[in-house]
Amino acid sequence: MMKHKTGSLFIISAPSGAGKTSLVKELLTRIEHLTVSTSHTTRAARQGEENGKDYFFVDEQKFKSMINDNEFLEYAYVFNHYYGTAKQSIEVDLKEGKNIILEIDWQGARQIKSLLRSAVSIFVLPPDYHSLQERLHGRHGNDKDIVDSRMQMATEEMSHFKEYDYIVINDDFDEAVDELQSIIHATNLGCCRQSEFYEQFVAEIMAQQP
């Protein structure tokens, strides 16, 4: 039986307001065998959010027991709530050949990279400061304190861009999606990454020799 290629894990980070979520949404319509990892969280579901789709909503006791049982690839405590990526679903998806996107911040990215060296990390940059500010105003209105504090967080996040494998500048939306797509496709052609697949492929070519 012919082996199939394995999937890869892609970490995508960006300062809030860089347009990461829209990029990922478009990417999902373009690439087959691509999925976004569903995180666990202790925060309450917002209106319209589905358990198991947007998040796995669990209580703090359950989350902490999962931490103790070493079930997370990464987790963080942000704005009074826990967020985490469970190992199990990821491992199954990768073996099945799915590519998985994780939308996490630089701290989560570091945790993942230390546990899973083959993960590929991508940082999305805004084209300039003003577009970032505009998007945050659009999201949080004119509450200066909130916008300022989010801008500060965005600046902090952005200062870690150098820890990533790839950088995509979200200036032209379609171009940025193309770039993300190229990174995912190229990764799937990596010789080491797909060594079992290619070894079998070449062995089968050789076996056809008369």
Add this chain to the structure above:
Amino acid sequence: MMKHKTGSLFIISAPSGAGKTSLVKELLTRIEHLTVSTSHTTRAARQGEENGKDYFFVDEQKFKSMINDNEFLEYAYVFNHYYGTAKQSIEVDLKEGKNIILEIDWQGARQIKSLLRSAVSIFVLPPDYHSLQERLHGRHGNDKDIVDSRMQMATEEMSHFKEYDYIVINDDFDEAVDELQSIIHATNLGCCRQSEFYEQFVAEIMAQQP
């Protein structure tokens, strides 16, 4: 002044008959700032070949003096003639932001990789043994000895696929071109590779902060 991105050097190897030359030709029509390196050779120009375009045609004395002066990134002696890639033109093109393709065999690829670690190597595989054989028959007619010896060389070349960064299987032509294109585009988004460009870009974003 805004820095521009630097180019990268792409080594493409394949067993003779895998369709490498047609793939590269198509790739050149699709990607801007992409060029194929012109090699030096001591073999005579064939009809229609232009000096400086197909090859730089030089005599053996000149070639050997270039070897002595350490002017080659790689060279080889094949079928009684020397073939080599001069350093100078490559360095200029890379700085100008051009991506360069080198079509060389596994021995040349090894030489280049040892001198220029940032070079990206791609191996093109045929979809199966028979298509390889058919293409060699098309090229060399029914002279069994020639076809057999070329098949042997192709098999030898193919046995080195594992030394490459990426593998592209030339089954569907358009798909294979897409894959090569993704590898080139993704490489140009590498964070380390373009560190000067991205550092300046982020510094300029930060400087716009009010």
